[in-house]
Amino acid sequence: MAVKQLRLDRTALSSLPSECRPAIDPADLRTGMVHLGVGAFHRAHQAVFTEAAIAASGGDWGTVGVAPSSRSVVDALAAQDNLFSVVTLGGADGERARVVAALTGTAHAASDPAAVTALIADPAVRIISLTVTEKAYRPGAALLRLLLTGLAARAAADAGPITLLSCDNLPANGRALRAALIGELATTEQSSLAEWFEQQVSCPSSMVDRIVPASTVATLSSARRILGTADLAAVAAEPFRQWVIEDDFAAGRPDWAAAGATFTSDVTDWEHLKLRGLNGVHSALAYLGALAGRETIAEALDLPGMRSLLRSYVSGEVAASLAPPDGVSVVDYGDTVLERFANPQLGHRTWQVAMDGSQKLPQRVVSVVDADGVEPQLGTLILAAWAQFALGRSDDGGELPLDDPRAAEIRADPTTAALFGPGGILPLADPAHLVAVQRWRDELASHGAAEVVRRCL
Ligand SMILES: NC(=O)c1ccc[n+]([C@@H]2O[C@H](COP(=O)([O-])OP(=O)(O)OC[C@H]3O[C@@H](n4cnc5c(N)ncnc54)[C@H](O)[C@@H]3O)[C@@H](O)[C@H]2O)c1
Numbered sequence: 001m002a003v004k005q006l007r008l009d010r011t012a013l014s015s016l017p018s019e020c021r022p023a024i025d026p027a028d029l030r031t032g033m034v035h036l037g038v039g040a041f042h043r044a045h046q047a048v049f050t051e052a053a054i055a056a057s058g059g060d061w062g063t064v065g066v067a068p069s070s071r072s073v074v075d076a077l078a079a080q081d082n083l084f085s086v087v088t089l090g091g092a093d094g095e096r097a098r099v100v101a102a103l104t105g106t107a108h109a110a111s112d113p114a115a116v117t118a119l120i121a122d123p124a125v126r127i128i129s130l131t132v133t134e135k136a137y138r139p140g141a142a143l144l145r146l147l148l149t150g151l152a153a154r155a156a157a158d159a160g161p162i163t164l165l166s167c168d169n170l171p172a173n174g175r176a177l178r179a180a181l182i183g184e185l186a187t188t189e190q191s192s193l194a195e196w197f198e199q200q201v202s203c204p205s206s207m208v209d210r211i212v213p214a215s216t217v218a219t220l221s222s223a224r225r226i227l228g229t230a231d232l233a234a235v236a237a238e239p240f241r242q243w244v245i246e247d248d249f250a251a252g253r254p255d256w257a258a259a260g261a262t263f264t265s266d267v268t269d270w271e272h273l274k275l276r277g278l279n280g281v282h283s284a285l286a287y288l289g290a291l292a293g294r295e296t297i298a299e300a301l302d303l304p305g306m307r308s309l310l311r312s313y314v315s316g317e318v319a320a321s322l323a324p325p326d327g328v329s330v331v332d333y334g335d336t337v338l339e340r341f342a343n344p345q346l347g348h349r350t351w352q353v354a355m356d357g358s359q360k361l362p363q364r365v366v367s368v369v370d371a372d373g374v375e376p377q378l379g380t381l382i383l384a385a386w387a388q389f390a391l392g393r394s395d396d397g398g399e400l401p402l403d404d405p406r407a408a409e410i411r412a413d414p415t416t417a418a419l420f421g422p423g424g425i426l427p428l429a430d431p432a433h434l435v436a437v438q439r440w441r442d443e444l445a446s447h448g449a450a451e452v453v454r455r456c457l
């Protein structure tokens with residue numbers, strides 16, 4: 001009697017439905033990259049692009065996935081020969097799942113930093129990519145020290161040039177990473193490393209886009225049902241995926257263009273469009289939705305008046321704040337984003353998008369409110385919603401989690417002056433905007449978020 005495969009690993013691949021099998025044979029993969037922050041997003045985005053690039057054009061670009069702190073993902077992956085599946089939710093074909101073979105190994109930085117140092121110093125490794133959240137770029141962050149220790153070992157081993165590829169939702173993320181590392185280097189006395197860094201390391205910026213909510217029990221159940229085997233490292237994502245990358249690689253790269261990525265000499269216009277026209281709108285839904293007691297982004301978008309409020313925000317304030325990439329209409333972009341957010345199968349929790357507001361809102365919303373030529377109305381409402389969210393209670397009295405590296409400061413003084421005034425958490429350029437934020441806060445406190453949104457109809 002055939003024994004049913006209990007868990008995903010290489011021996012299970014031949015018994016998967018053919019449409020669920022990887023695009024390449026994992027036995028052929030050789031390591032050429034390290035990814036720091038092997039969370040949900042990396043698995044559903046860069047790993048998918050990389051597997052498709054290798055399938056199209058070859059190359060030794062297998063990736064070792066590093067978890068900086070929590071080890072649950074690397075343990076799950078290690079038990080599955082580094083295989084995992086991506087469950088695609090919604091879209092014309094309904095729910096699908098496919099196993100991705102892009103990872104060649106895993107490491108856990110917190111328990112074995114020497115393994116990460118050795119990886120970074122390995123001449124076979126030519127790209128280190130990162131999705132480590134916005135807060136990991138702050139001065140003094142442990143991640144910066146981890147990277148610098150590895151780069152110092154690489155310089156000492158004369159292991160050759162390398163590219164650091166940030167895939168976090170930050171403006172000019174490559175330049176931000178370079179500046180953070182140089183700033184950190186300045187606090188040490190490693191002038192020879194600074195010189196090596198200037199000569200041997202490139203830091204292209206990239207704009208990344210795919211909605212990838214945190215995996216849930218439902219994600220694992222879908223993967224099991226479709227694959228016919230358990231996958232404890234499965235992730236779920238929308239069908240859409242986009243990657244625009246500056247073509248500045250110090251030591252080669254996978255043929256990501258063959259996988260659908262766009263290469264450019266300057267990603268700034270794409271970043272502004274995405275951070276303000278998608279992520280800022282996401283934050284609006286997260287804070288207003290959470291205050292109104294909506295659990296998911298799709299449910300928040302269903303609040304009466306919400307769609308028209310967000311369309312006005314994008315076509316008015318966001319559009320006035322930026323120059324879009326050639327040939328792209330900001331209004332059309334915003335409409336497509338709302339369709340993506342409406343996908344009910346994603347189940348993207350408002351609290352997840354709401355996390356780390358102090359780190360996200362500067363590039364998502366403050367950049368719009370402060371931009372020349374913008375007369376902010378709804379932008380100040382979004383900031384007011386964050387400030388009310390930070391008070392910790394939804395309009396029906398439910399508890400709202402303030403998960404933010406600056407939570408203690410925010411809780412200590414959540415007044416509009418302390419949050420948005422000079423030296424505050426999100427200082428605004430124009431004092432008139434503080435008045436507008438306070439007015440919206442009063443409205444939200446008096447009428448609740450659902451009613452404030454409805455009145456904007
Ligand atoms: N999930 C998405 O839809 C999405 C889309 C575009 C971009 N991103 C970017 O990817 C990042 C990660 O998203 P995710 O969905 O993989 O989240 P996740 O929670 O699944 O994974 C986060 C990863 O970052 C690491 N991390 C968290 N805090 C850190 C810190 N202070 N220092 C170093 N590492 C830290 C974690 O260990 C984990 O590996 C986001 O912050 C964002 O910048 C995510």
Ligand SMILES: O=P(O)(O)OC[C@@H](O)[C@@H](O)[C@H](O)[C@H](O)CO
Nearest residue numbers: 169208209210211212279282353
């Ligand atoms: O991933 P974060 O925490 O920076 O932001 C939450 C969401 O806005 C974000 O993940 C979007 O889903 C994503 O940027 C879409 O590409």
